Amino acid sequence: MAQAALHEDIARGEQLKRDGIIIRTFDLRKSYLMGDQEIHAVDGVDVEIKKGEYVAIMGPSGSGKSTLMNLIGCLDTPTGGLYYINGRLVSSMNDDELARIRNKEIGFVFQTFNLLPRATALHNVELPLIYAGLSTEVRMERAKHSLQQVDLMDRMHHKPNELSGGQRQRVAIARALVNNPSILLADEPTGNLDTATGHEIMGVFERLWQQGNTIVLVTHEHDIALHAHRVIHLRDGKVERDERIK
Numbered sequence: 001m002a003q004a005a006l007h008e009d010i011a012r013g014e015q016l017k018r019d020g021i022i023i024r025t026f027d028l029r030k031s032y033l034m035g036d037q038e039i040h041a042v043d044g045v046d047v048e049i050k051k052g053e054y055v056a057i058m059g060p061s062g063s064g065k066s067t068l069m070n071l072i073g074c075l076d077t078p079t080g081g082l083y084y085i086n087g088r089l090v091s092s093m094n095d096d097e098l099a100r101i102r103n104k105e106i107g108f109v110f111q112t113f114n115l116l117p118r119a120t121a122l123h124n125v126e127l128p129l130i131y132a133g134l135s136t137e138v139r140m141e142r143a144k145h146s147l148q149q150v151d152l153m154d155r156m157h158h159k160p161n162e163l164s165g166g167q168r169q170r171v172a173i174a175r176a177l178v179n180n181p182s183i184l185l186a187d188e189p190t191g192n193l194d195t196a197t198g199h200e201i202m203g204v205f206e207r208l209w210q211q212g213n214t215i216v217l218v219t220h221e222h223d224i225a226l227h228a229h230r231v232i233h234l235r236d237g238k239v240e241r242d243e244r245i246k
Helices: 002-018 065-072 095-105 121-131 136-149 165-177 195-210
Strands: 021-034 037-050 054-058 080-085 106-110 183-187 215-219 230-235 238-244
Touching: 002 021, 002 080, 021 065, 037 065, 037 238, 054 065, 054 195, 065 080, 065 183, 065 215, 095 106, 106 165, 121 136, 121 165, 136 165, 165 183, 165 195, 183 195, 195 215
Parallel strands: 054 215, 054 230, 106 183, 183 215
Antiparallel strands: 021 037, 021 080, 230 238
């Protein structure tokens, strides 16, 4: 029986990949115990995102969007349901397998930038490639190309404290791009920026989408979500509505 289920999972994954579906969840769930109470943070979510889409996931505090982002980003494992990324069933993977998927398939952009303070922009962008074991020459070439994509070549030898908030976020975006991931996953990427700089950063994402990148943006800000082309609204761990806006 288990062998038949495995074959079914593999066949489903191959079909999803043929259909150009990068992210597919089936009845995805994540529950926590708080004292004697069970919290259903993600409660039966069915989501399908195709290659080349630009999607925002939004909802109020406590809606489950951060938990869903952690599941999509393979930072956490579900307590129920199935999750496929690029045709591979990741919901049943162990920690080592998830780490490999994260490094290969997903480029993360966080609200707090997460840059090494004593490293240059170039070295910060290069870091994922060091972990991937690439040669110095290849790392330099790809890191410079990523910085070029976010218009930051003239700042590549600067450290984070020598850069503005918007420039730091551009470095973080370049770092997310450097492994050529299947998905750019951005968690509140404008949360630490003023309004004008935030919209400038959203312009960078729009350009990257036009170049063929798949972007999933997690935000609680309505005006930021409107930069995407589709918005998935969460409430109480469930999809409240899923609307195409462009």
